[in-house]
Amino acid sequence: MVYTAESDPLCYPGTTVLRNLLDLEDQSEIDEYEVAMFVIRSEEPWPEGELDYAHYQALHRHLFQDVYAWAGEARTVRIGKGGNWFCYPEYINQEMVRIFAELASQNYLSGLALEVFSVKAAHVLAEINAVHPFREGNGRTQLSFLTILAENSGLPFNPDVLERNRVISAMIDSFSGNEAPLAQLIFDIVNANTS
């Protein structure tokens, strides 16, 4: 997605195209390559981890290792989307450590009723989205991590529910403090009866 970034050293000069390992300077070419590699890496086994920030970074690194030299590393520039500005880079590490400590203190949301899991997982995703630790690839890492959380809790994951506009709209609502649509979305994903 195109970001409203202030002068960004990660882009080719005079463009909003992120520097990439193939040196593709055409946005549509890099988009195509990024999607293709994401699909391939998604289908491979993912890095093992402790469901902590290091694990989350390893997941991003795995998914985007072919595209960006900084895959898995937190961004150093301020970014936003649609007028919503995400966490200042200097606070990313402490915020992510805090979010994952909270997750650990809740036993990674395992053993909960579906409704409760959905509400709590929505809060985790909303917080991670508000931090937006990476320069690109946050949405896909969030949803990948949600599959890990669901699997860890022994819940099914129905990807057919992931309709793009619904996901974005729920994330935007969550940014403004309304996490109910995101909780409903997650409930529909993990509820095996949802077709």
Ligand SMILES: Nc1ncnc2c1ncn2[C@@H]1O[C@H](COP(=O)(O)OP(=O)(O)OP(=O)(O)O)[C@@H](O)[C@H]1O
């Ligand atoms: N205006 C907004 N305010 C808050 N969050 C937003 C806004 N617009 C989009 N988002 C969320 O930002 C995330 C996308 O971030 P990013 O572009 O870094 O990830 P991506 O994986 O490259 O893209 P995408 O998820 O769009 O495929 C998604 O979770 C999306 O719902």
